[in-house]
Amino acid sequence: MAESTPHLSPAEAKSTLSADWVAFRTIVIKEIRRFLRIWPQTLVPPAISMVLYFLIFGTFIGSRVGQMGGLDYMAFIVPGLIMMSVITNAYSNVASSFYSTKFQRSIETMLVAPIPNGVILAGFVAGGVARGLCVGAIVTIMAGFFVDFTIHSFALTVGMILMTAVLFSLGGFINAVFADKFDDISIIPAFVLTPLTYLGGVFYSLDLLPDFWRTVSYFNPIVYMVSSFRYGIFGVSGDVPVYLSVAAIGGFVVLFWTISLVLLNRGTGIRA
């Protein structure tokens, strides 16, 4: 039917696959442009706070602590601090970007276009990962001024960072879907993410903890990420086995992705 117009518009002439790819690329570029445009809010603060951590914990206090988990204390905290900046930045990038897209209604411009929800989600997540990696790289370079380190397993290090960034980008997305006001996207970071990160073995080895608290810590997913990431960099076996971390994080990624997609398909918070 409907062969009334022989001339196809540029949008009609595209195959679905190539259109989806272009749409994905467009969202990612738009997301990257956003966090680069507001770099004093997105890139500078994590750099400053990490330098402070390196100075205070690494240099001033670390010299008194000596060894931790088979490493100099300064070296011990580096992986956790990189991980911490990746987590918070991936999370808050997607949380605030998706929330403001919703709030300014510019989400409508994606909804009216023929973009599958999975592509919209992937675009926002890739934006969060890009910011996470960008800040992670800045922190890693700065860490280089305080400690010498070579990377033990490049694949594990990068793989761990990527999976973590994806997971927390998804977390930020889910947070933004349910957020009704701007405050709602800082509640989870303040009450959940920050405590979990500080208690996630960034600053201490779980060996130091009494049995009870060590057991409790095993329920904290960030322990797995930090420990495996530290192993990836230094090759010293950490608090938990690596394969378990990879499997656990992978499982959470699948779970969070599914939840996010269901929310988008339902139009929760975005379609009346």
Add this chain to the structure above:
Amino acid sequence: MTTAALSIAGLKKVYADGFTALKGIDLEVKEGDFFALLGPNGAGKSTTIGIICSLVRKTEGAVKIFGIDVDKDFAAAKRLIGVVPQEFNFSIFEKVGDIVEVQAGFYGLSLREGAVNTEKYLKRLGLWDKRNAQARHLSGGMKRRLMIARALVHEPRLLILDEPTAGVDIEIRRSMWAFLEEMNQAGTTIILTTHYLEEAESLCRNIAIIDHGEIVENTSMRALLGQLTTETFVVDLAEPVAAAPEVPGFAFRQVDAQCLELDLTRGQHLNAAFAALDSAGLKVMSLRNKSNRLEQLFVSLTASEGSAETLVHG
């Protein structure tokens, strides 16, 4: 035989708070049409448009775009639609040019195609000079034109505009009308909502009036205006008169010393009215409709119960 650009059947919308905004409407817009969707505030126009372009979830009913059922292949349907929403919905910190180019990307256009069409439509809407300005630095009328350029960047076959001329000055409004007429002549089907009825009257060929979630009228503009049985004219006189002239067949009413009103029913001619005034020795300076013709009909069709005027029969 042409397919309908838009066909809606039994469309119903109940919002989350339980409010029924659409009570099951049927509507068809032919390909190539210039169609007005009119109705008072809260009638359900934006709700209908929202459902057509997937911003609002329908409760019941079917929507087809050029024969494509949105429940079967919404992506294919969306490629054919361009929408200019009632509320501004761009990110105010982005640049004008970026906003349009990004939209091209959402529709899968290559960077080059996107850049070419962005330039084309920003130029046509007089915004090319502003391409590097942040959207928040545009005036209200410019923001609306930005949304039109954005809606056109993928060259849709059906363009839907929800109050595109709200807050736009007269000059720009006229150039927007000319632009839309040109688009329509080039083959784009256009659906427009507006509260400026002279705009609908001069642009649109077919019309639906919606009120309280129901279509109360759906016909051609000509047929609708033909329903008008009485038109009221205002006559300005050259010299003051003491009283309205007594003329057989015409009921002149005096508004003030130099101004009369006249109800003309169908079949009566203005020539005869002039002749009558002439023979009474009155000179006419100017003559105008008391209100826009469509406005008279609109008010009577959407008036709340009890206050309905008797302008329309049938």
